Amino acid sequence: MRHDLVLRVVGKLLVPFILLFALYVQFHGDFGPGGGFQAGVIFAAGMVFYALIFGLENARRVMPDRLVETMLAAGVLLYAGVGVAGLLLGGNYLDYFVLDRNPVLGQHRGIFWVEVGVAVTVCGVMLKIFYMFASRGGADGPGPQ
Amino acid sequence: MAERGGRIIETLIVDLLLVLMALAVLVLARTRNLFAAVVLLGIYSFLMATAMVALDAVDVAMTEAAVGAGISTVLLLGALHLCRSQEAKPVHRPWLPLALSASTAVLLIHGALGLPDFADPQAPIHQHVAPRYLQNEVDVPNVVTAVLASFRGFDTLGETTVVFTAGVGIIALLRRRRPKAEGGADEA
Numbered sequence: 001m002r003h004d005l006v007l008r009v010v011g012k013l014l015v016p017f018i019l020l021f022a023l024y025v026q027f028h029g030d031f032g033p034g035g036g037f038q039a040g041v042i043f044a045a046g047m048v049f050y051a052l053i054f055g056l057e058n059a060r061r062v063m064p065d066r067l068v069e070t071m072l073a074a075g076v077l078l079y080a081g082v083g084v085a086g087l088l089l090g091g092n093y094l095d096y097f098v099l100d101r102n103p104v105l106g107q108h109r110g111i112f113w114v115e116v117g118v119a120v121t122v123c124g125v126m127l128k129i130f131y132m133f134a135s136r137g138g139a140d141g142p143g144p145q
Numbered sequence: 146m147a148e149r150g151g152r153i154i155e156t157l158i159v160d161l162l163l164v165l166m167a168l169a170v171l172v173l174a175r176t177r178n179l180f181a182a183v184v185l186l187g188i189y190s191f192l193m194a195t196a197m198v199a200l201d202a203v204d205v206a207m208t209e210a211a212v213g214a215g216i217s218t219v220l221l222l223g224a225l226h227l228c229r230s231q232e233a234k235p236v237h238r239p240w241l242p243l244a245l246s247a248s249t250a251v252l253l254i255h256g257a258l259g260l261p262d263f264a265d266p267q268a269p270i271h272q273h274v275a276p277r278y279l280q281n282e283v284d285v286p287n288v289v290t291a292v293l294a295s296f297r298g299f300d301t302l303g304e305t306t307v308v309f310t311a312g313v314g315i316i317a318l319l320r321r322r323r324p325k326a327e328g329g330a331d332e333a
Contacts, residue, residue: 025207030285033203035293041211048219069316076309079302094298096283107283111294118305125312126216132319133223 004053011053018046026119030111036118043119044126056134068127075121082113155199162196177232183221190214204289 026039051059083094091098096110169189176182190213197206261268278292285291293301 029290030287032287033207033289035204035287035290038204038207038211041208041216045211045215048216052219072309072312076302076305079305083298083302094302096295096298104282104284107295108285110298111283111285111290114294114298114301115290118301121305121309121312125308125315128312129315130216130219130223132315133220136223136227136319 007053011049015046015050018049019043022046026115029115030108036115037122039115040119040122040124041126044123044130047127048130051130051134056131060131063127065128065131068124068131071120071124072128073121075117075119075124077117078120079114079117082110082117086110159196159199162192162199166192166196179225179228179230179232180222182232183218183225186221187214187218190217204287 022039022043025034025042026036029035029039047059047063050062082096082099086095086098087093089098094110096107097103098106099109100106166189169185169192173182173185173189176185190209193213194206194210197203197209265271274296278288278296281288281291283291283295285295
């Protein structure tokens with residue numbers, strides 16, 4: 001699909017908005033529909049779209065494998081870390097009430113970081129699975145045809 | 146009166162979507178062309194996502210559209226690139242699986258008849274912990290987010306770990322060895 005002019009132009013126009021929409025879904029998830037999982041998947045879908053049109057190599061240059069693999073683990077660690085932070089501040093595991101003097105603000109803080117963790121892991125896993133499949137001689141990967 | 150009209154239209158839309166989904170599944174079961182099957186799966190997912198929107202479950206609809214119609218279609222197309230696009234003729238007639246699916250469907254329908262009415266406020270599920278969730282002591286307007294991230298934070302931690310494990314499993318299965326080791330078997 002690399003040589004399709006219409007797809008290239010439309011892709012160039014759309015990809016930034018898809019990524020921006022993912023961030024909106026992430027940070028507006030407390031007020032509207034959405035949350036970490038949806039944001040991670042939409043972000044990954046935007047990157048997959050980019051990779052399909054501009055080639056896997058270009059996508060890999062934007063988000064290298066090292067980064068994606070780090071994201072895989074970093075999200076879960078961040079999530080679990082929020083729980084440990086609750087323990088250190090004298091609450092139960094994953095108790096957000098103790099994360100701030102004001103319990104409601106503590107809840108908001110806990111939910112925010114937990115959602116970030118979910119989004120990072122989900123985005124990393126989706127991208128990694130796509131990279132793995134696509135580089136096995138797939139669409140335009142370097143593998144044997 | 147206007148509310149009743151809205152009800153009827155909503156029921157019509159959902160029914161139409163369900164009929165279209167059933168059609169998609171029937172065509173899907175008959176087709177031997179795997180490319181058509183993948184596209185039909187995407188159509189099915191989009192219909193499902195629309196039905197979710199009609200039922201006011203926007204969070205689920207978003208996930209369904211992005212995962213079911215977006216990423217899994219791409220992954221299936223990627224897998225299709227590696228194999229032939231015509232399904233092989235089955236060796237056996239699929240009577241046993243058909244009978245199994247049909248009896249499961251009958252059981253499920255029988256079970257669904259015993260469920261409380263749709264959106265019945267007196268249903269047991271709305272009497273248990275839901276009222277406490279809706280009091281919203283965490284003060285987050287989207288109750289879905291509050292339930293997922295706070296009230297059931299431990300469940301969500303488990304789900305995130307499941308996603309992580311899926312990613313690690315894919316890496317373990319599909320990762321190529323370094324070019325140095327490419328003497329004999331080049332794939333793990």
